[in-house]
Amino acid sequence: MSRAKWSILALGILLVSLVVLFSCTKTVSQPVAKEQINVSVKVNLESYSGLKSVSSSITAFLDDLEKVKLLVKDSSNNVVKSDETTQKSNISFNIQLDQAGTYTFEIQGLDKNGTKIFGGSKQQAVIIGTNNTVIIDATFEPGTIKTTVEFSDEVWDRYNVEFAKLTYKKDTDTQGNGETMNLNINSKSTNTEKQVQPGMWNVKFDIKLNAKDQYTTPAQWQPQTPPQVSIPVDPAKVREIKFKVQFNSQRNEPEVVVVVTQVNLPFIEPVTDLAVTWNKANNTLSISWNYNQAGATFYVYKEIKNIENGQEYYYYELVGSTQEKSYTIENYTTQENDRINGIAINVVLDGKESGLTKLSKAQFTEASQITVGKVTNLSATYDGEKIKLSWTYAQQSNGFRVYKKLTGGDYQLIGQVQTSPAEVSLSSNDYNNLAEVAVSVVYQGIEGEKEILAKANILPFDGGDGTAQSPYLIRTAWQLQRLGDS
Numbered sequence: 378m379s380r381a382k383w384s385i386l387a388l389g390i391l392l393v394s395l396v397v398l399f400s401c402t403k404t405v406s407q408p409v410a411k412e413q414i415n416v417s418v419k420v421n422l423e424s425y426s427g428l429k430s431v432s433s434s435i436t437a438f439l440d441d442l443e444k445v446k447l448l449v450k451d452s453s454n455n456v457v458k459s460d461e462t463t464q465k466s467n468i469s470f471n472i473q474l475d476q477a478g479t480y481t482f483e484i485q486g487l488d489k490n491g492t493k494i495f496g497g498s499k500q501q502a503v504i505i506g507t508n509n510t511v512i513i514d515a516t517f518e519p520g521t522i523k524t525t526v527e528f529s530d531e532v533w534d535r536y537n538v539e540f541a542k543l544t545y546k547k548d549t550d551t552q553g554n555g556e557t558m559n560l561n562i563n564s565k566s567t568n569t570e571k572q573v574q575p576g577m578w579n580v581k582f583d584i585k586l587n588a589k590d591q592y593t594t595p596a597q598w599q600p601q602t603p604p605q606v607s608i609p610v611d612p613a614k615v616r617e618i619k620f621k622v623q624f625n626s627q628r629n630e631p632e633v634v635v636v637v638t639q640v641n642l643p644f645i646e647p648v649t650d651l652a653v654t655w656n657k658a659n660n661t662l663s664i665s666w667n668y669n670q671a672g673a674t675f676y677v678y679k680e681i682k683n684i685e686n687g688q689e690y691y692y693y694e695l696v697g698s699t700q701e702k703s704y705t706i707e708n709y710t711t712q713e714n715d716r717i718n719g720i721a722i723n724v725v726l727d728g729k730e731s732g733l734t735k736l737s738k739a740q741f742t743e744a745s746q747i748t749v750g751k752v753t754n755l756s757a758t759y760d761g762e763k764i765k766l767s768w769t770y771a772q773q774s775n776g777f778r779v780y781k782k783l784t785g786g787d788y789q790l791i792g793q794v795q796t797s798p799a800e801v802s803l804s805s806n807d808y809n810n811l812a813e814v815a816v817s818v819v820y821q822g823i824e825g826e827k828e829i830l831a832k833a834n835i836l837p838f839d840g841g842d843g844t845a846q847s848p849y850l851i852r853t854a855w856q857l858q859r860l861g862d863s
Contacts, residue, residue: 413473416509418447420468420484422495422517443489449474450481477505484513493518494612519572520610522580522618528565529623532631535593536586538562543569548577548607548676548695549725555579575612576730577676577723579695581605582620586631595630604633606692607678609723609732618692635692636683647731648675648722650775654822655709656744662709663744663822664720665775666702666734667795673726677704680735682718693721693733701793702776703822714738742821749825752777752797752816757835761805764835767798768816768828780815780827781807788815788827811835 447470449458457480460470474480479502486495497515524543541562546555560567583603588596610616619636648666655662664677678693696706719738724731752768759765766779779792779801792801803811814835815827 412505413475414477414503414505414509416472416474416503416511418470418472418482418484418511418513420445420497421512421514422468442494443487446485446487447472448483448485450483452479454481474503477503479503482511482513484515486515488613492613517575518613520575520612521570521572521615522578522608522610523568523570523615524580524582525617525619526560526562526567526582526584527619527621529621530565531624532586532622533565535589535624536598536631537589539585539587541567541582541584544581544583544605545571545573546579546581547574548579548723549674549730555581570615573610575610577607577609577733579605579607580618582633582635584622584633586622598631600633604635606635607695608692609730634683645724645726645729645731646670647734648724649734651720651722651734651736652775652821653720653736653738653741654744654747655714655741657711658744660707660709662706662720662741664704664706664722665819665822666722667775668702668724670726672700673724674698674700675702675704676723676725677706678721678723678733679717680719680721680737681716691718703819705822744823747821747823749774749818749820749823751826752818752828755816755828755830757814757830759803759808759835759837761808762802763800764803764808764814765798765800766814766816766830770797770818772818772820774818774820775822776819778817778819778824780817782812782815783807783810784812786812793819808832 442465444461444463445468446461447459448456449472451457458472458474460472462468462470468484479500481498481500483498484496485493488494495515495517497513499511499513501509501511503509522545526541541560543558543560544555545558546553558569558571560569581603582605583600585599586597588594604620606618608616608618621634621636622631623634624630625632646669648668650667651664652666653662653664666675668675676698677696679696681692681694682689683692697704717738719736719740721733721735723733750770750772752770754769755766756768757764757766768777770777776793776795777797777799778790779794779799780788781791781803782788791803792799794801811832813829813831815829817827818825
């Protein structure tokens, strides 16, 4: 074989060897970076009320809320992620986790001292490729009512305690009798603590004393009306009450004096534009306010101030409740005005409370100092079910009252509205017997003069004057029937 042929053969063998060599070589893949999983964590404080669909516009948190912390723990209870926010509403976190699995998500709302105000947790699986949203129902921490029963030396030396008891009841609990705690009195000062759900609480103290000897008068004593006070209780805070059993030398018998510390408790929005008018002529105290959420109940309190050792203390007497935006206290005399320090309103809506909005009696207005005007340009239309009214009023007001007057009858209130125009329900039977309607202005509890509109001036259509240029506007079958009658 020639030398040239050997060279060609050798080259071919080399090429085949290279092909075989590279075909047997394994491809080494590069490591792929882990894909992090996005998780959205939302805090639901509406669970405090037991409801899930309360408008977020009413959500308000404690003034001293400093921050909210989030901890994410794996199945071994190790913290794999933490975060915090200073949001006080619509609290949420957007985090990333390295791998799928089941995690426990914990949140804590803390004040500036690091005290836990509210908290909650939820265990949930995190899955790759899905929308991972975790909603944690949070609840407020309970507050504590610390009660001290303290005896003066004179009472303690003269009397034995037959019984003493405290009754705790939430002001919003109109059905129950509360929870009673019997006290074991062995010394001149007895303390007791009770954890309660945050809110306004009423604490009543009852006691019966028996004289230690036959020379002490009265031989037995028990308050005719057990003293009771309403106090606001904050989450994770201690509220103190002191019932002082002392001797009243003027009446020559024991008495109980109440001392309470002051506190604010905001959970939801409070009332605004609180105003109080004292009518000395008829001994009434007219209270009015504004509130922008429907369905709220307003609890009205008298604020009482005590001074002990130069320190001012406040407690509150529940007067009543209403779902209207005004309240009138009857039999409000000069003596009662001297006794109280002011008026306070607490809003309750869907189980949450606003805390007290207060107005001192120095800010009360006397009725003689207020002049309430009268609406003008009153007009109305009727559609078979509702009367639609409009008017003009440029001065300040707390609202307007709408009245109907049937033939041969007196004025009857059919609606309270805030602005013009307004709609008020009126049956077709009442319309048939209607003589006139009227609108009056209310400001700081004082009602102004009525502006009257006769039925003849109430258009039974939505508009128009019945001419070719301005035909009647008809929207309902009732109005169409009126067109046939006209």
